Amino acid sequence: MxxxxxxxxxxxxxxxxxxxxxxxxxxxxxxxxxxxxxxxxxxxxxxxxxxxxxxxxxxxxxxxxxxxxxxxxxxxxxxxxFGMVLGKAGPRTRTYQAFEAEAVAITNFELSLVPGLAQTADYARAVISAVRVNASRADVEARVSQRMSRKAVLTRKRPPQVNLLMTELALRQPIGGPKVMANQIRSLVALADQENVSLHVIPATVPAHAGLGGSFVLFDFADHPTLVFIEALTTGLYRDDPDDVATYRLQVENLDAVALDKSGSVELMRSISRDMEGRASGPDMA
Incomplete structure (x- = not known):
């Protein structure tokens, strides 16, 4: 074949x-x-x-x-x-969404952010505004809308299995402010209850881990080879070489080994959310 x-x-x-x-x-x-x-x-x-x-x-x-x-x-x-490099944001985003919609399983590790599929609109807006320094307000809103539309894959009739790995340090960074971050974390807690979603947090007490090399996404398909996606600011790289895929699968195993289980992750997220809520209602935020 x-x-x-x-x-x-x-x-x-x-x-x-x-x-x-x-x-x-x-x-x-x-x-x-x-x-x-x-x-x-x-x-x-x-x-x-x-x-x-x-x-x-x-x-x-x-x-x-x-x-x-x-x-x-x-x-x-x-x-x-062995790979595909995409540059322009429009075609790159469309290609990514097409692979995302076709996948039967999606594994996303993020080192410093909440994974895109799990972001709230306010959190996404803050991230996009910070990263896209030359973007107009209309462009930012268009990107936020596009990111929110991707979340439909989570609740469609036959949704993919979605495995999300992130770090405690990312959750403690008040992107968009404490109130936005508190809402974002509450959204993650609710998402963790979905049967097709696995969500694990790597606690800050872990001194070093395999994910320090950077964020990535693994797409598994029913009838096609697995893809690895690695994104930079102006480019995106897809790899389907079996050796590369095996390396990233090992990365996932190593990250799972140091991450909290579901209950521990949810407990930690609720604690961080309460901290953020306290900061949002404190006198310095008035």
Whole structure:
């Protein structure tokens, strides 16, 4: 069985999205291209490595121009069997959301933040405003709205198993202020009660742990290889090399070994939330 690469899967999902936006069927596009429906379907499903000519032709039929066209053609030129680097925020976010929606299990470790799927709107707004220093208010709000829309995956009919790992130090940093942080932690406590969610906190008493190397996400799929996602400010890197995936699975095992169990994590979060509430109502916050 031929091994799919990450890039082909990402490009295929974007081609399928553009076709839906153009309100065209596979048959309509294939007829205009002179390409078989099965070939076009394999391209959209990431089961066939695309050529620049094929992607350019499909985009022309769909009327895709400008930055989206340039981005996809660049991805075709940079195809690698071991990873995919995405730069532009728009396409990068869409690709991430597509993988997130397709996954049957998502494991997210965050070193200094609450994982994106678990963020409240006020917390997300504070984070995005701090990180995106040149973003306009409208851009920040658009990103917050997009992040909140991702949370629908947690409560859909067949939700993925979501495993969230975070640090106590991240929860004690009053991002957005004590009141925002208290609300965020209460939201985490409620989320921990969902059957499809596993939430564990690494206490500050742990002197060092495997997660100090940085945050990451593991996506497991029913019919595709597991992906690792590592994000930086302006880029995102996907890796599906089996050795890389095995390394990050070991990271998860090591982090689980030092994290509190569910009851201990919830007890700690409730304690931090009370501390934040006290700070929010204190005289210095009046």
């Amino acid at each position: 031929q091994r799919q690469n990450v890039n082909s899967r990402g490009i295929g999902m974007e081609l399928a999205r553009h076709r839906r936006v153009a309100d065209m069927t596979l048959e309509q596009v294939s007829r205009q291209l002179g390409m078989s429906v099965s070939t076009l379907s394999r391209l959209e499903n990431g089961k066939r490595e695309p050529t620049s000519e094929e992607v350019a032709g499909i985009l022309a039929v769909l009327g895709v121009t400008g930055g989206d066209r340039q981005h996809l053609l660049q991805q075709v030129r940079c195809i690698s069997h």
